[in-house]
Each structure stands twice: as structure tokens, then as C-alpha cells.
Amino acid sequence: LGRVSRVGSGVTKFKVGDLAAVGCMVDSCRTCSCCTQGLEQFCTTPNGCIFTYNGIDKHGTAPFTYGGYSKQIVVDEAFTLKVPTNLDPARAAPLLCAGITTYSPLRKWGATKGKKVGIVGLGGLGHMGVKFSHAFGAHTVLFTTSESKVADGKRLGADDVIISKNTDAMGKHAGSFDLIVDTVSADHDLNAYLSLLKVDGSLVLVGVPPKPQPVAAFSLIMPRRNLAGSLIGGIAETQEMLDFCGTRNVACDIELIPMNKINDAYERMLKSDVKYRFVIDMSTLA
């Protein structure tokens, strides 16, 4: 996220000085069935979707894409997002990852007023899941293993917080959820969350547990339920998310660090000691 410093002659969306953002993608084939549907992240052309980090550099200027740990980046305007000027740029930056990762499934699976929506885990993704679900008007329930996160969950917008290790508390909500977005990237029991869904309810994974998780057929069959996955969002949906955040003044809770603290931040992240995203102040890059 930063200010536009130069624009090419064909650029129409941006002028020098505009606040602009680049997310997880810098290009895609733009012609396949996914790209034309606005799902560039699932571009079906081999090597078509070029991720910002470790992607294949289409222009051959480097062996692969080096991402955003730099003072400047050259990107096609089609993969560049406009950032609402009323948002704090530091708090807007993680919207391009944690924001769109939770916004997209909540929108697609219909988190709206009258729906009961669960968010599993209160980390970088989960805290945005709670904020968006609440902002969409859904009855929002946070699942966490930590008593220490109950107050923060409520502050961020949860109507209720369930300690997921408490099987009695979980059992009381059996068959009552329309949607649960699961942000946890550790091994955990998916059947326990599936059992909380109504008929035609969905459990959507946005976290990636290290191992394949066992799923019982009857967790899905009786009643009819869905287990799905979701990955960031397309460019148009990411712009929609940023515009929504501008209008509703939604942004990430962050800790801003200078570049020379990045190793400390990495150690703290491994201990889950971050509320809820570290953002690097790029003006501190030597």
C-alpha cells in the first residue's frame, strides 16, 4: 500500500499521488472462465495467476516475483486497487490479505441480517471475520480456545463467544448455524463444527491445517451440509471490500513496526503474540 509515484501513458484509473494497493496477485491470464468471472485467484491457465510473492515473473526481469518488501513496485493498473482516503493506510494494508480472505466467503455464503454466523479463531484472519460478519448484520459468534480472547472478541463485534473446548457449550448450538468461517491453521476437529450447522449450512475453511482432517460422511449427510474452502478474492471483489471498509470505517487492528524489528515480530508471531497483524512502516527501510 502506498502512493502512486509514476503512471504509464495508458493508465486511466490512477494519477500520481493517489493512495493505491497491491494484494496477493499482480497478474493473471485475464481470459479464462475464472478470470472473466472476476476470480483471477483461480485462473485456470497454467501459471496464469501470478502471485505477488514467488510467482513466475511474466516479464522475465527476475526469476520470480519478489513481492512487497521494497520501496516500490511496478504493477499493471488492472491489478492495483484504490484505497479509500479516510482509512489509516497502516490499518488498511492487511485488508488486502486478511480482509479479503474473510470478506469473500462471508459475502459468497450470505452472512447477512437474520443469519447466524460463526468465526473460528481470533487471529489476523479471525478478527477481520468478526468485524465483517458484524458489519454485515449477521448474529456473530466467535469460537476460540482461549478465555483470554472473550473480551476482545466482543469488542470486535461478536454477539457471543464460545470456548470451543467446552463440549456442553458447543452442544447447545447444534444445528443452528447458517455459516461458519474457519480461520484456524492447526489440526482440529472439523466434525465438531459441521455438527453446529443447519440443513444446507456451510463450514468454509480459510485456514490450512498442516494435515488432512478426518471428515465423517454423516457430518455432511444428516442433515445435508457443506464443507468448502475459499482463497482471498478477485480484483473486483477486493475493490468492493475496500470501498465497503471506507464507507463503514472498518479496518484491521495492527501493530506498526519499523523494518529493524521484523525478526522480533516474526518470533512474536510464532507465539501468536500479535493483535492482530504486524504492519511494516516502509519509510524505515534503509
Add this chain to the structure above:
Amino acid sequence: LGRVSRVGSGVTKFKVGDLAAVGCMVDSCRTCSCCTQGLEQFCTTPNGCIFTYNGIDKHGTAPFTYGGYSKQIVVDEAFTLKVPTNLDPARAAPLLCAGITTYSPLRKWGATKGKKVGIVGLGGLGHMGVKFSHAFGAHTVLFTTSESKVADGKRLGADDVIISKNTDAMGKHAGSFDLIVDTVSADHDLNAYLSLLKVDGSLVLVGVPPKPQPVAAFSLIMPRRNLAGSLIGGIAETQEMLDFCGTRNVACDIELIPMNKINDAYERMLKSDVKYRFVIDMSTLA
């Protein structure tokens, strides 16, 4: 499935002599959100859905429901189906189980012309899945482990048959299916079938593997896919299925046996030696 021998004074749908059928359910609460949606099989009232076998007998005439291994059954007309008169009754009987179990997910998840639909397994359920998918106009692909079932799969309506143990053959179809209905009740790799789905494609379980099956998050996330389950169908949908079968002359492939061959049939069923459903001729009941 049989002829109506007596009707109560309040009965309007049937008269004596009509061909009628009873499926897997004989009653439900009829007032919960599932029942009022026509999803009586998922009735949310405790003990609300009364299955035909081993259900709680609401009328207290027996400790539990004894099902259909008898010459007569007394059932509320609301849970009794009309059978098209042009169908062979013996071939229509398994439609009430194998038929609706495959018809319902193919309809719900949109098996239509222009869609590519897979059916996993060619048993009692699978052979009806192939027939229905073909009848709905979908490009229908059978997955089987047995070379010996290729010809039969094509005879029943499959456009293509893939030997699922052949990883090269499977790999050629990666990311190409809109829907796969999985009828297999043995442990098997769900990730292999998930990898064959397009964005927003669904793998729907109607078989019940004995153990929970491992599912990798990335099988669902990249691209966005669904794993779901389905159980028979509601009363209205079951009638719709029977009417469809009458109009299109679709019925089960069966072997009709007398009651005194039931133990032989059970042994043969354990060896998967049945094409594709045994049906008991109830006139042979001593």
C-alpha cells in the same frame, strides 16, 4: 410398493386398487422449518422424522417401526407416494431408496445439459445415478474400480467410464467436473475426486465410508470447492422423481427373488454380486 387395500374416511389421494409406495419415512413432525420446506428427512424435532425401519412408533402399537417385510402396512396418505402405472412395480420399488438418493443431489446441485457430472461406483445407487444424470442431459462420467463394469456403465447411460485406480486417466480430468455424486460406502480418497472439480464444483457423498476420510484444506481452497452430503429426499421430491420416471420410463435394474431366497441374496449382496438391486416378490411370503 403395492396396491391400496383400504382407505380411511379422510383419504383423498388414493382409492382402493391404486398402486402406492412407501419410502424410508412414515411420518415426521410436519411443522418444523425442514418439514415445511419439504425436507421431512431432516425434520428438526427430536424423534420427529419416523423412519420406516427401526423408527419410534408414534402410535405405540409396537416398540419401533418394523418396515416393509410384511404383506401390509398402515401409513398416513401424506407419506404415501403415487406410482406411475406404466412402470413395472418390481423395477419401481427401489426408486423409493436408490432412486431418490441419487435423484435428489443431482437435482439440487444442477445436473443438467451442459454440465459434466461424475458418478462414483456402479452399485444399486450408482446405476441409478448414471441413469438420472444421463436422463437430465448432463455429460455423465462413471468412476469405477472394475474394468468389468465399463460396458454396463455405458449401457446405463455413461458417456465415459474412468477406472479410478488409473491416476493418469484421473489426472486428465482435473478441474473439469461441475458435480460428482459419490455412492461408495468403502474407505476411499476423497481428495482425488475433489481435485477433479471446477471452481464452485461439488462432491456430494451419498455413500457412507466406515471411517472418517481425510480431507486436505487445499483440496477445497484451491480452487474454491464444496464437499457435501445428501440423504434420500422429501416426500414432494420423491413424488416428483416417481413422476419423472413414469414420463421418461426410467426404473431400476433388478433381480426379483422369492422370500425363501433372501439368505442367498444377502450372501450375494455382500460379494457385490447383484445387478443392481434385489427385490422381494411379496406374494411369496408364507
